Amino acid sequence: MINLTRIFLFVFLFHCGVLEAQNKDSTLIARIYKEALTSDYAYKNLEYLCKNLSGRLSGSPQAAASVEWTKQIMVQLGADTVYLQQTEVPHWVRGEKETARIVSQIYGTTSVNICALGGSVGTGKVGISGEAVEVTDITQLRDLGEPVIKGKIVFFNRPVDFSFMNTFKSYGSAVDQRISGPAEAAKLGAIGVVVRSVTTALDTIPHTGITRFDNVVTNIPAVAISTLDADRLSEQLKGDPQIRFYFRTTSKWLENEISYNVVGEIKGTDFPEVYLTIGGHLDSWDLGEGAHDDGAGCIQALEVLRLYRALDIKPRHTIRFVMFMDEEIAQSGANTYAQLAENRDEKHFLAIESDRGGFTPFGFSIDASQEVLNEIEKIKEYFEPYGADKFNIGFSGVDIYKLKQRGAITVGLIADSQRYFDYHHSAKDTFDKVNKRELQSGSGAIAGFVYLMDKYTPGFKSR
Amino acid sequence: MINLTRIFLFVFLFHCGVLEAQNKDSTLIARIYKEALTSDYAYKNLEYLCKNLSGRLSGSPQAAASVEWTKQIMVQLGADTVYLQQTEVPHWVRGEKETARIVSQIYGTTSVNICALGGSVGTGKVGISGEAVEVTDITQLRDLGEPVIKGKIVFFNRPVDFSFMNTFKSYGSAVDQRISGPAEAAKLGAIGVVVRSVTTALDTIPHTGITRFDNVVTNIPAVAISTLDADRLSEQLKGDPQIRFYFRTTSKWLENEISYNVVGEIKGTDFPEVYLTIGGHLDSWDLGEGAHDDGAGCIQALEVLRLYRALDIKPRHTIRFVMFMDEEIAQSGANTYAQLAENRDEKHFLAIESDRGGFTPFGFSIDASQEVLNEIEKIKEYFEPYGADKFNIGFSGVDIYKLKQRGAITVGLIADSQRYFDYHHSAKDTFDKVNKRELQSGSGAIAGFVYLMDKYTPGFKSR
Numbered sequence: 001m002i003n004l005t006r007i008f009l010f011v012f013l014f015h016c017g018v019l020e021a022q023n024k025d026s027t028l029i030a031r032i033y034k035e036a037l038t039s040d041y042a043y044k045n046l047e048y049l050c051k052n053l054s055g056r057l058s059g060s061p062q063a064a065a066s067v068e069w070t071k072q073i074m075v076q077l078g079a080d081t082v083y084l085q086q087t088e089v090p091h092w093v094r095g096e097k098e099t100a101r102i103v104s105q106i107y108g109t110t111s112v113n114i115c116a117l118g119g120s121v122g123t124g125k126v127g128i129s130g131e132a133v134e135v136t137d138i139t140q141l142r143d144l145g146e147p148v149i150k151g152k153i154v155f156f157n158r159p160v161d162f163s164f165m166n167t168f169k170s171y172g173s174a175v176d177q178r179i180s181g182p183a184e185a186a187k188l189g190a191i192g193v194v195v196r197s198v199t200t201a202l203d204t205i206p207h208t209g210i211t212r213f214d215n216v217v218t219n220i221p222a223v224a225i226s227t228l229d230a231d232r233l234s235e236q237l238k239g240d241p242q243i244r245f246y247f248r249t250t251s252k253w254l255e256n257e258i259s260y261n262v263v264g265e266i267k268g269t270d271f272p273e274v275y276l277t278i279g280g281h282l283d284s285w286d287l288g289e290g291a292h293d294d295g296a297g298c299i300q301a302l303e304v305l306r307l308y309r310a311l312d313i314k315p316r317h318t319i320r321f322v323m324f325m326d327e328e329i330a331q332s333g334a335n336t337y338a339q340l341a342e343n344r345d346e347k348h349f350l351a352i353e354s355d356r357g358g359f360t361p362f363g364f365s366i367d368a369s370q371e372v373l374n375e376i377e378k379i380k381e382y383f384e385p386y387g388a389d390k391f392n393i394g395f396s397g398v399d400i401y402k403l404k405q406r407g408a409i410t411v412g413l414i415a416d417s418q419r420y421f422d423y424h425h426s427a428k429d430t431f432d433k434v435n436k437r438e439l440q441s442g443s444g445a446i447a448g449f450v451y452l453m454d455k456y457t458p459g460f461k462s463r
Numbered sequence: 464m465i466n467l468t469r470i471f472l473f474v475f476l477f478h479c480g481v482l483e484a485q486n487k488d489s490t491l492i493a494r495i496y497k498e499a500l501t502s503d504y505a506y507k508n509l510e511y512l513c514k515n516l517s518g519r520l521s522g523s524p525q526a527a528a529s530v531e532w533t534k535q536i537m538v539q540l541g542a543d544t545v546y547l548q549q550t551e552v553p554h555w556v557r558g559e560k561e562t563a564r565i566v567s568q569i570y571g572t573t574s575v576n577i578c579a580l581g582g583s584v585g586t587g588k589v590g591i592s593g594e595a596v597e598v599t600d601i602t603q604l605r606d607l608g609e610p611v612i613k614g615k616i617v618f619f620n621r622p623v624d625f626s627f628m629n630t631f632k633s634y635g636s637a638v639d640q641r642i643s644g645p646a647e648a649a650k651l652g653a654i655g656v657v658v659r660s661v662t663t664a665l666d667t668i669p670h671t672g673i674t675r676f677d678n679v680v681t682n683i684p685a686v687a688i689s690t691l692d693a694d695r696l697s698e699q700l701k702g703d704p705q706i707r708f709y710f711r712t713t714s715k716w717l718e719n720e721i722s723y724n725v726v727g728e729i730k731g732t733d734f735p736e737v738y739l740t741i742g743g744h745l746d747s748w749d750l751g752e753g754a755h756d757d758g759a760g761c762i763q764a765l766e767v768l769r770l771y772r773a774l775d776i777k778p779r780h781t782i783r784f785v786m787f788m789d790e791e792i793a794q795s796g797a798n799t800y801a802q803l804a805e806n807r808d809e810k811h812f813l814a815i816e817s818d819r820g821g822f823t824p825f826g827f828s829i830d831a832s833q834e835v836l837n838e839i840e841k842i843k844e845y846f847e848p849y850g851a852d853k854f855n856i857g858f859s860g861v862d863i864y865k866l867k868q869r870g871a872i873t874v875g876l877i878a879d880s881q882r883y884f885d886y887h888h889s890a891k892d893t894f895d896k897v898n899k900r901e902l903q904s905g906s907g908a909i910a911g912f913v914y915l916m917d918k919y920t921p922g923f924k925s926r
């Protein structure tokens with residue numbers, strides 16, 4: 001009987017202990033969210049970044065200035081250590097505002113909206129002109145082959161597939177035309193490429209993004225055309241297959257530049273030599289303000305630093321807040337960060353990135369095994385009251401996925417994707433498209449997730 | 464042995480049957496979403512409604528025209544029956560553009576942005592002026608009492624509580640000042656009331672909404688002031704308690720008007736006498752275009768009709784698509800609909816309303832017992848791929864909740880709430896604030912939910 005009573009007592013007390021700990025944790029998560037949702041600090045930081053340091057493409061003066069600015073913010077927020085990690089970055093410049101025209105004997109001449117694709121070379125000052133050949137995909141391009149393509153301007157016009165609820169899948173359904181299309185067309189002798197903007201929007205704004213030649217073929221001029229103008233071009237081609245397309249770009253590659261990742265640390269109390277990375281990428285395309293891509297992610301990382309200080313949370317592992325440089329072109333910042341971690345044989349247990357826009361957070365995309373996910377899902381319930389309780393296995397983020405090699409569980413914040421590709425890589429990615437509360441709740445989700453992982457992860461069996 | 468084999472076979476075949484049915488259902492849900500996400504029809508309808516029939520307050524010409532327009536849409540979409548339900552609606556008009564000034568001996572005179580609250584009377588052509596008394600809530604107002612309040616202008620200045628993730632709770636934390644504040648102030652002899660706009664935005668735009676006097680007290684002029692102007696007034700009051708507030712409104716009540724609910728039906732194949740209602744409210748406040756509140760909900764209901772026809776879905780129960788009139792002032796359309804249902808002893812098994820903005824849908828707020836919810840949750844898994852899988856017990860919608868008395872399960876579509884109260888009841892509630900895909904996915908969620916409920920609900924034990 002005595003034994004049984006003891007066992008009951010033990011179970012009871014243990015149960016109470018667990019409940020009390022859960023209670024404390026949910027109270028802390030509530031405090032984190034409250035602090036995030038009631039402070040304008042992050043939103044005002046994003047406004048500053050967007051309005052004063054817009055178009056932060058790697059190698060640009062704005063990118064250099066944003067390095068300095070975020071470093072100062074980290075110092076002001078009281079990080080234990082703040083430093084720069086040098087990295088050599090590519091430097092591509094757009095040059096003058098691009099121009100383009102559809103020239104038809106039937107329909108006359110129509111000006112259309114284009115922008116040079118990142119990494120493409122310019123046409124020269126007089127521009128280029130050629131017959132336009134419309135294709136749906138790279139397979140069709142190859143089927144037409146050199147006899148048809150040589151000397152022409154290839155027009156990739158496959159829209160994104162709108163039927164996915166997740167617009168990253170829509171984007172993925174068409175982005176090969178932009179990334180590989182120009183190089184594939186160049187191989188067949190095309191003189192230029194026009195790609196339908198890879199966007200969910202139907203309007204007159206072109207969307208840029210990287211196109212890759214990778215030195216396997218001569219770089220040729222390549223541009224994105226707005227979706228409405230792509231529809232127009234396609235329509236005119238139906239009535240007049242002899243249409244000529246003219247465009248002029250002055251984009252070019254300059255010498256590489258020296259740039260930096262910005263890193264701030266809060267030293268861990270129990271495991272100072274084990275790292276947890278919270279990041280976003282500081283560079284952005286040059287056409288907009290880089291508000292959603294990825295000013296929001298950077299500002300959210302800085303906000304987590306502020307939340308930790310405001311609520312006096314002391315992490316057990318060392319947290320690194322990292323503003324990665326050059327995600328858009330060559331991921332040189334991410335590569336440098338991963339290389340340094342390897343050189344120094346650093347232990348990384350977690351890395352999280354916000355790079356899907358500053359929209360309402362839905363949960364976490366976790367690049368780990370089902371076994372690890374099952375462990376992590378123990379903290380899922382804490383996010384139910386905030387709607388950030390989708391814990392899926394999936395890709396994390398371009399700047400952090402290589403940390404898997406250092407043992408890290410890498411995680412991407414999942415945000416509502418419906419609007420992202422309306423703005424992405426275009427002049428529309430501006431501060432006014434970011435809702436304060438959506439931005440704030442993303443910071444709350446990251447801070448809460450990191451807090452719980454930092455506290456409980458050491459018990460995860462699979463590590 | 465033979466018996467056992469038979470049992471196994473039966474179980475196996477039954478299992479296959481269930482799996483096949485589930486498979487068919489998820490295929491149909493996928494077709495519904497695909498059709499919703501790839502058609503511009505609903506979005507263009509919303510644009511038409513917003514741009515041509517903005518400010519559809521009950522009794523207004525725009526409300527009358529929108530009745531006619533939605534009726535025609537229902538006919539075009541091929542509803543089996545389309546008809547109007549007559550209802551007598553209140554008719555309140557704003558009159559001329561309101562003006563207001565803070566007049567201080569110390570700070571000078573400052574113009575501020577206000578709008579008359581719905582249901583309030585005007586000040587007369589010369590306006591009114593009085594000492595401003597700032598209060599946080601109705602309790603504080605009563606504590607000050609008649610000696611302090613009589614002859615003054617009461618300034619309710621409690622902001623919404625931003626710490627809730629669900630902004631309907633934020634709204635609920637402050638809206639009593641607008642609904643009951645003016646009447647309570649009038650009881651104590653106030654000559655006018657200024658209420659801080661009940662919004663999550665910090666800007667210069669005032670937000671209207673109903674204020675209720677209910678004939679228990681003389682109606683006095685009452686206005687909403689923009690949040691930035693409320694901050695300014697409060698700040699100046701700290702430095703100069705003698706401040707006078709001046710405002711001028713010419714709003715008034717006119718005679719009631721005859722208006723209508725618009726109803727379209729698809730006749731049920733199995734239970735034509737049992738009804739399923741899909742609704743939104745056609746009226747809106749006069750200041751904006753009524754895009755999110757509740758143009759989006761109306762257009763989504765119409766889109767469900769289109770989806771049913773496009774996919775040739777034949778409902779077992781009769782579906783009614785209802786554009787309710789006068790949600791904003793007196794709910795006369797909703798009352799008429801419920802009263803007619805009672806008079807005719809109609810059987811209603813489900814009613815669903817979208818009136819929380821055309822934002823990304825998260826799931827369904829179901830006004831039913833836990834037992835009924837448990838049954839309904841059997842269809843929850845179908846919505847997981849689309850992120851609309853939150854099935855909560857909660858309030859449904861202002862226009863449909865009375866149908867509970869007819870036996871209906873009433874349901875509200877839950878949408879992302881972060882932006883709603885930035886726009887709500889203000890000049891900012893315009894078409895450009897609605898994202899096409901968010902609107903479309905709401906239609907998909909409603910159509911999918913209705914399809915599954917229509918198909919399986921008869922088996923729910925609790926009905």
